[in-house]
Amino acid sequence: MSRGSRSIARTSRTPEVPDATVRAIEAHLSEREARRERIHADARTLRRGAQAVMIGLHDGRPTEQDAQRLGRRLRTLARLTRAAGGSETGLARDAIQEAVEALLLRAIVRGETLPSFADLGVEPEPYLLGLGDVVGEVRRRALLQLAADDLAAAEASVRLMEHLYQTLMRFDTTRAIVPLKPKQDTARSLLERTRGEVVLARVHARYRELPPLHDAGEP
Numbered sequence: 001m002s003r004g005s006r007s008i009a010r011t012s013r014t015p016e017v018p019d020a021t022v023r024a025i026e027a028h029l030s031e032r033e034a035r036r037e038r039i040h041a042d043a044r045t046l047r048r049g050a051q052a053v054m055i056g057l058h059d060g061r062p063t064e065q066d067a068q069r070l071g072r073r074l075r076t077l078a079r080l081t082r083a084a085g086g087s088e089t090g091l092a093r094d095a096i097q098e099a100v101e102a103l104l105l106r107a108i109v110r111g112e113t114l115p116s117f118a119d120l121g122v123e124p125e126p127y128l129l130g131l132g133d134v135v136g137e138v139r140r141r142a143l144l145q146l147a148a149d150d151l152a153a154a155e156a157s158v159r160l161m162e163h164l165y166q167t168l169m170r171f172d173t174t175r176a177i178v179p180l181k182p183k184q185d186t187a188r189s190l191l192e193r194t195r196g197e198v199v200l201a202r203v204h205a206r207y208r209e210l211p212p213l214h215d216a217g218e219p
Contacts, residue, residue, distance in 0.1 A: 035080070035083075035084055036091065038080065039077065039080055039081065039084065039091050039092050040091050042073065042076065042077045042080065042092070042095075043077060043091055043092045043094075043095035043096075044095070045073065046070070046073050046074060046077055046092075046095040046096070046098070046099050047094070047095045047098050047099075049066065049069065049070045049073060049099070049102075050070060050095070050098040050099040050101065050102040051098070051102075052066060053066050053067050053070055053102040053103075053105075053106065054101070054102045054105055054137060057102075057105055057106060057109045058137075058140060058141065058144065063106065067102070067103065067106050070099055070102060070103065071103060071120070073099070074096065074099040074100070074103070074120060074121065074122065075120070075121035075122075077092050077095065077096060077099075078092075078096060078120075078121050078122045078123070079121070080092070081096070082123075093126060096122055096126045096130075097126045097129045097130045097133065098130070098133070099120075099130075100117075100120055100122060100126055100127055100129075100130025100131070101130040101131075101133040101134045101137065103115060103120060104130060104131060104134045105134055105137045105138075108134070108137075108138065108141075108160065109141075125177070125178040128168070128171060128178055128180055128183075129178065129179070129180070129183060131164065131167070131168065131183075132168055132180065132183025132184065132186070132187055133183065134164065135161055135164050135165065135168075135183075135186070135187040135190055135191070136186070136190055138157050138160050138161050138164065139157075139161065139190045139191075139193075139194045141157050142154045142157035142158060142161070142194050142197075142198065143194075143197070145157060146197065146198065146201050151198070151201055151202060151205055154198050154201065155198055155202075157194070158191070158194055158195050158198050161187075161190065161191045161194060161195075162191060162195075164187065165184075165187045165188060165191050168180065168183060168184050168187055169184060
């Protein structure tokens, strides 16, 4: 056999992907799928819990146990998404944001200092978005207070909305980092509408306090 023939013989074997590499990729993808399914399931549970807590807070029902459970689930999901390295965070982003909103509302209803993002175990970005959304929940409280003729409480809610809006406006960042601009615009619109409704309610209240007018012919 010539030297050239021996060279061809040595390289005639078809290259193959090592079986260990294939198994490692399969294990990696299987792990990602399992993590994705868990994050998706936990996100659905978290959103339902957040909605239940907010409804209970507005209805005046006890929500303490539900809120504590929500806080634990929020921390768990936030840890899972951080461990995922951003690959599956889109599944959980809205749920985390809504849970933040619910727990901020809980503090507002209880008259407590609002928890920080570190207190809730989340990143600053979903915290900011939840802060933007809670403005709408404070407006809802103001409308319920107006319906109950509690004008002083409604005015306090407007002051809180003003504070939240001013806080949101302190942040100026690109939408690629956090889509905050739509939240800021919505907060401004809700604040203006609610302020106008409370002012109108105050005018009506003063009108009702005026003594009745007598006809010109009455003594």
